[in-house]
Amino acid sequence: MADQENSSRAQQAVCYAVYSWMFKDDAPIETIEGAFAEMVAIGDEVQGIQRASWGRNRAGSANGYTHTMIVVADDQAAVDEYNLRTSKHPMSGLVHSSEKQGVGVSYALPA
Numbered sequence: 001m002a003d004q005e006n007s008s009r010a011q012q013a014v015c016y017a018v019y020s021w022m023f024k025d026d027a028p029i030e031t032i033e034g035a036f037a038e039m040v041a042i043g044d045e046v047q048g049i050q051r052a053s054w055g056r057n058r059a060g061s062a063n064g065y066t067h068t069m070i071v072v073a074d075d076q077a078a079v080d081e082y083n084l085r086t087s088k089h090p091m092s093g094l095v096h097s098s099e100k101q102g103v104g105v106s107y108a109l110p111a
Contacts, residue, residue, distance in 0.1 A: 015079055023100055048073050
């Protein structure tokens with residue numbers, strides 16, 4: 001019989017939010033990346049955010065989306081609070097005005 005000692009632990013649902021950006025040719029990428037780093041730090045201030053991270057999208061299927069941010073949260077409410085706080089970040093306007101196109105999706109995995 002297989003060892004099942006961890007099977008009795010309560011599992012918790014997890015909500016993921018994934019955002020990708022395609023920026024205009026004249027976008028100040030270094031400044032935008034600094035803003036991403038600051039916005040990731042906001043995750044530490046929001047209850048229910050387990051992790052926030054960003055990186056350059058180097059996937060062969062990126063289709064021009066150069067940067068991606070991933071947020072892992074306990075639930076959609078935490079993602080919503082995180083989005084509200086980051087939208088008020090001083091650099092948020094620069095990020096959005098520099099976008100050629102952006103896309104985001106949230107989804108939850110049940111426990």
